[in-house]
Amino acid sequence: MNRLILATLLFVALLAAAHAAPVKPPRPNVLFIAIDDQNDWIGHLGGHPLAKTPHIDRLAARGTTFLNAHVNAPLCNPSRTSLMLSLRPTTTGVYGLAPWFRDLAPWKDRVALPQHFKAHGYRTYTCGKVYHGGAGGPARRAAEFDVWGPAGGIGVKPERKLIPPTPMGDHPLMDWGVFPHRDEDKGDYRVASWAIERLRQMPEDRPFFLAAGFFLPHVPCYATQRWFDLYPDDDSLLPPVKKDDRGDTPRFSWYLHWELPEPRLLWVRENNQWRNLVRCYLACTSFVDAQIGRILAALDETGLADNTVVVVWGDHGWHLGEKGITGKNTLWERSTRVPLVFAGPGVKSGGRSNQPAELLDIYPTLVELCGLPPRGDLEGLSLVPQLKDPGAKRERPAITSHNRGNHGVRSERWRYIRYADGSEELYDMQNDPREWTNLAGRPEFSAVIAEHKKWLPAIDVPPAPGSAHRVLTYDESTDEAVWEGKTVRRSDPIPE
Numbered sequence: 001m002n003r004l005i006l007a008t009l010l011f012v013a014l015l016a017a018a019h020a021a022p023v024k025p026p027r028p029n030v031l032f033i034a035i036d037d038q039n040d041w042i043g044h045l046g047g048h049p050l051a052k053t054p055h056i057d058r059l060a061a062r063g064t065t066f067l068n069a070h071v072n073a074p075l076c077n078p079s080r081t082s083l084m085l086s087l088r089p090t091t092t093g094v095y096g097l098a099p100w101f102r103d104l105a106p107w108k109d110r111v112a113l114p115q116h117f118k119a120h121g122y123r124t125y126t127c128g129k130v131y132h133g134g135a136g137g138p139a140r141r142a143a144e145f146d147v148w149g150p151a152g153g154i155g156v157k158p159e160r161k162l163i164p165p166t167p168m169g170d171h172p173l174m175d176w177g178v179f180p181h182r183d184e185d186k187g188d189y190r191v192a193s194w195a196i197e198r199l200r201q202m203p204e205d206r207p208f209f210l211a212a213g214f215f216l217p218h219v220p221c222y223a224t225q226r227w228f229d230l231y232p233d234d235d236s237l238l239p240p241v242k243k244d245d246r247g248d249t250p251r252f253s254w255y256l257h258w259e260l261p262e263p264r265l266l267w268v269r270e271n272n273q274w275r276n277l278v279r280c281y282l283a284c285t286s287f288v289d290a291q292i293g294r295i296l297a298a299l300d301e302t303g304l305a306d307n308t309v310v311v312v313w314g315d316h317g318w319h320l321g322e323k324g325i326t327g328k329n330t331l332w333e334r335s336t337r338v339p340l341v342f343a344g345p346g347v348k349s350g351g352r353s354n355q356p357a358e359l360l361d362i363y364p365t366l367v368e369l370c371g372l373p374p375r376g377d378l379e380g381l382s383l384v385p386q387l388k389d390p391g392a393k394r395e396r397p398a399i400t401s402h403n404r405g406n407h408g409v410r411s412e413r414w415r416y417i418r419y420a421d422g423s424e425e426l427y428d429m430q431n432d433p434r435e436w437t438n439l440a441g442r443p444e445f446s447a448v449i450a451e452h453k454k455w456l457p458a459i460d461v462p463p464a465p466g467s468a469h470r471v472l473t474y475d476e477s478t479d480e481a482v483w484e485g486k487t488v489r490r491s492d493p494i495p496e
C-alpha cells in the first residue's frame, strides 16, 4: 500500500515538474564581433593579395562569408546606427559623427538589436567599440546592454607622433608606425581578454548575446614589430592606383570628403609615408585577426561553439591611396565593401555568397537564426536564405548613402553612384573591379543605370537635428554645397 502511495506521489511530482518546465531547445547564443575601419583587405576576400587573416578565413570556412557585403554608410556613427537599428541613414537622418540616435525623438525608444535579444531572455554583454561614442555615456548605457566591459580603444601610445605633421590641423589620430610596446597593453587585446573571461564563466541560466568591438585598424595604426614583419618592405604592398583616376569622376565626389584630417595620396607620397601606412594598416588588420582568433579559441574550449551563432563585420572600409585619398567617406568599393561572416547553427559550412548584402541585414538575420519573434519595423532583409544556399538570389542590391542625396547602388555586376547634384558614375565591377572607368553618360549603359536608379532610397531625409562632423548638404536652387558648415562653391579649388 505504502509503495503504491509513493509511486503515485512520484508520478504526480514528475508530472508537475514536466508541466513547470516544458522541454524547449535552448536558443543559440550570439557572438557579435565588430572591426573598426576594416576594408576588404582580408585574406579570403582578396581585396589585398598579401593580407594575412587566418582566423577570420578559418571562421569563413566553417560558416558562410559574403563576398559582396556593403555598409549602409561609409562612416562609424551612421553605419553602426544603421546596423543596430536596421534602419537606413536616409530614414533616421543620422549621417555624421553626431547625434547619438537616442537623442532623436523618433528613435529614443526604438528597440535596437541587443535589446530585442534581451527582451527574449538573453543576457547581453558588450566590450570595445560597438556603438560609436559608447552609447550616450555611462549614465545611459545600461539601457543598451546588461554588462559592460572595457571600452578598448588605442591603449598604449608613443610619447609623440611617429609621422610628420599632417595637413588639416595635424589631427592627433593621424598617426601610424611601429614602436616598442607590448601587445597585451593594446586596447583590442584587453577587449578580447575580457570577452574570453566572460565565455569561460558564462552562466548557464540564459543564452547570451556577447558583442566585442575592435578599434584597429582605425588610425592611429600602431603595431608591434611582430605584426609589421608579416609584410614585405617593398612596393608590392601598394594598392594599384591610376594616374588621374579622378579625371572622370564628378566634382561632387570631392564634396563627400572635402576637408578631412586623413591625408591625401599626394601627401603620403611626398612624405614617404604611403608604404609605411599600408604596411601598418595590414599589420593592425593581422593583429585584430589574432584577437578574434583568441576569442574563437575560447569559444571552442568552452564547448559553446556548437550552439553559438558568430558574426564578424567591419563598419566601413578605408582607402589607402585609391582615388587619390586615404580614409573613408566615399561611395566606392574600397570604402563600402567589408567583411561579413556568419558561422554556427543554421549556417552552411564553406558557403561563399556573391549576392549583395548590407549590414542592416544582420539584425533580421540573427533574429531568424535564433528563432526570436520577427519584427515588422526593420529595413534589412534576413540573409538566412543565403546562409543555407549561398547562391540563393537576392533581388535587392546593396545601398550605401553618405549624406542626403548621395547613394551608391551595388548589384552583383555593377556599381551605380548618384550624387545630390545629379551627377553620376557607373562601373562594371566584373571587368573593371578597381572602378577606373566611369561609364555613366555612355548611351549604351542607360538601361543599366535605369535599372539601378530605381533602388535609390525612396525616403531620403535631411540631416537630423544635432548633426555634425562629416555632414554635407546641398541646395539645388543655388547649387551650393555646405561641408561641415562651410560653403563650397563650384569655383573653389579641390583640396587634393
Ligand SMILES: [Ca+2]
Binding pocket: 036, 037, 075, 076, 218, 315, 316
Ligand atoms: Ca569606423
Ligand SMILES: [Ca+2]
Binding pocket: 244, 245, 246, 247, 248, 249, 435, 436, 437, 438
Ligand atoms: Ca577614373
